Amino acid sequence: MAWTPIQIGIAQGSVLGWAVLCFSMAYRLLGFADLTVEGSLALGAGTYAILVRQGFPVSQCLLLALLAGSLAGALTGAIHAYFRVNQFLAGIIVVAISFSSTLRIMKGPNISLIGRASLLSKFGLVDNGATQTITLLLLLLFGAGLLIVLFRSKLGIALRAVGANHRLADELGLRSALLIVSGLALCNALAAISGVLLAEVQGFADVSNGQGILIISLAALTIGEKLTPSRLLAYPIFVIIAALVGSITYQVVIAFALRLGLPATDLRLATGLLVLGIVATRMRTGRDNVLGASL
Amino acid sequence: MKPIVELRGVSHKYDRWGCEIRALRDLSLSVASGEWVMMVGPNGSGKSTILKLLAGELDLQNGSILIQGTPAADMPERALRRFFSVMHQDPTAGTAATLTVGEHLLLAETLQTSPRLSSSGRKNRYSSLLGDFHLDVSLDQPAHTLSGGQRQLLTLLMVKLREAPVLLLDEPFTALDVSKTRLCFGALEKLYAAGRTIIFVTHDLNEACRRGDRTIGIREGRVVYERRSDSRFTSELEQVWTATDSVAK
Numbered sequence A: 001m002a003w004t005p006i007q008i009g010i011a012q013g014s015v016l017g018w019a020v021l022c023f024s025m026a027y028r029l030l031g032f033a034d035l036t037v038e039g040s041l042a043l044g045a046g047t048y049a050i051l052v053r054q055g056f057p058v059s060q061c062l063l064l065a066l067l068a069g070s071l072a073g074a075l076t077g078a079i080h081a082y083f084r085v086n087q088f089l090a091g092i093i094v095v096a097i098s099f100s101s102t103l104r105i106m107k108g109p110n111i112s113l114i115g116r117a118s119l120l121s122k123f124g125l126v127d128n129g130a131t132q133t134i135t136l137l138l139l140l141l142f143g144a145g146l147l148i149v150l151f152r153s154k155l156g157i158a159l160r161a162v163g164a165n166h167r168l169a170d171e172l173g174l175r176s177a178l179l180i181v182s183g184l185a186l187c188n189a190l191a192a193i194s195g196v197l198l199a200e201v202q203g204f205a206d207v208s209n210g211q212g213i214l215i216i217s218l219a220a221l222t223i224g225e226k227l228t229p230s231r232l233l234a235y236p237i238f239v240i241i242a243a244l245v246g247s248i249t250y251q252v253v254i255a256f257a258l259r260l261g262l263p264a265t266d267l268r269l270a271t272g273l274l275v276l277g278i279v280a281t282r283m284r285t286g287r288d289n290v291l292g293a294s295l
Numbered sequence B: 001m002k003p004i005v006e007l008r009g010v011s012h013k014y015d016r017w018g019c020e021i022r023a024l025r026d027l028s029l030s031v032a033s034g035e036w037v038m039m040v041g042p043n044g045s046g047k048s049t050i051l052k053l054l055a056g057e058l059d060l061q062n063g064s065i066l067i068q069g070t071p072a073a074d075m076p077e078r079a080l081r082r083f084f085s086v087m088h089q090d091p092t093a094g095t096a097a098t099l100t101v102g103e104h105l106l107l108a109e110t111l112q113t114s115p116r117l118s119s120s121g122r123k124n125r126y127s128s129l130l131g132d133f134h135l136d137v138s139l140d141q142p143a144h145t146l147s148g149g150q151r152q153l154l155t156l157l158m159v160k161l162r163e164a165p166v167l168l169l170d171e172p173f174t175a176l177d178v179s180k181t182r183l184c185f186g187a188l189e190k191l192y193a194a195g196r197t198i199i200f201v202t203h204d205l206n207e208a209c210r211r212g213d214r215t216i217g218i219r220e221g222r223v224v225y226e227r228r229s230d231s232r233f234t235s236e237l238e239q240v241w242t243a244t245d246s247v248a249k
Helices: A005-029 A037-053 A058-083 A087-106 A130-152 A154-164 A166-171 A176-202 A213-227 A235-259 A264-284 B047-055 B077-083 B101-110 B119-132 B148-162 B178-193 B205-210 B231-248
Strands: A110-112 A204-206 B003-016 B019-032 B036-040 B062-067 B084-087 B166-170 B197-202 B214-219 B222-228
Touching (some): A005 A037, A005 A130, A005 A154, A005 A176, A005 A235, A037 A087, A058 A087, A058 A176, A130 A154, A130 A176, A154 A166, A154 B101, A166 A176, A213 A235, A213 A264, A235 A264, B003 B197, B019 B047, B019 B197, B019 B222, B036 B047, B036 B205, B047 B084, B047 B166, B047 B197, B077 B084, B084 B148, B101 B119, B119 B148, B148 B178, B205 B231, B214 B231
Parallel strands (some): B036 B197, B036 B214
Antiparallel strands (some): A110 A204, B003 B019, B003 B062, B214 B222
């Protein structure tokens, strides 16, 4: 039976929701427009796939994939914090490094996982059906719950303080540089989870897996923040829930658009226009520019 | 009394786009522990540079800064940061827009050996502190919803919780209305009474002479006036100002 666009959207949104969380948290909570997600997602997927192919236990493959993603994030943070390189430039440098690293790790542009014992098969979730989708969604919700707890803890408050007012954090004697590095490491470990799940669901890892994830994340963030009631939620909860809502809604919209005949080649054009449309609407209605990060 | 902070022969210049600006010229001054010093001077006289050097925001170029007799250069940066509390003119500078009032207080307290309290115990303590500082806001209220005066009062409350011995205030109440300024000075006086050392930068000659223990006048990077604070000396300070103005012309 063919999947409905809603089913497709939930499945895709649950897989890529981790990457959207990475982007949203870095941007909204750490005050860092982090481009690294474009590289760390594929790095996570590639690391995971090569280790699975080599017969390592799945748990170790997953941990090392997370480590690879977090290293990419930490590197971006370190380049920015210690060498005082602009956030965007630091991200671009690490995306370039990650691309070559992924190629080296995979020893080629892609690796097939078909027929290999993997994370989903371990739990009997190889059918690409409803059970798999619900499991992926629950996993994402569980992860989001843990992140909410983290960002409301003392460590999370310190991370958010650095993001919201770097100068204040310095004056308070917080280790701002270390907090940026560790915050971005955490965010990009999440992007690596997206990479792992994408490789699992697709049955292969590809060096180009991360391409386009930035615009997807931006669209999801924009949609999510539009749909999530900001007045009812504490800020970190709002950011995290908006990322989930946005990720799934965006994928549902895209699935509908494709079903209605939108050529796949126009997907990024449509996404860009969607983001612009929402931003323009918010500006016309006098609400804060959602991308302006100002509060 | 042994000085808590001492500047000895400090000179500082800014080099920007081939233009050299001398902010401080062989400046020396000391501040005793528990003293409230009002520092007054025109724009560009070097007052803010002194505060930035003390707070570790600028690197020392010439001379020496001693903190309780120890050269500041020998102190770890974090220890230096924690020795001073800084408060700026811009109310948004001292708070983080997306953090709640309660989170600000928790953050400030976490940096000290704070008392171990349950969540409800901490809430009660914070609510009582808000009352002490006449800050009529909720602990769950994000900082971006506070007025400028409320933000400055919150910053002062954080200063109280941080227990940094020296407060560096750079025209902190300039943007506030009369009632909020009065509340903020009230809160500051409580901190002074509790033994904090205060270095307060202002443009207002009347205020400089009326408050604190000592008034220091800074002009073109030098100390040009120094006397016990007393409102009777306002005209004297004005005369010094006028005289140095004519010399400058």
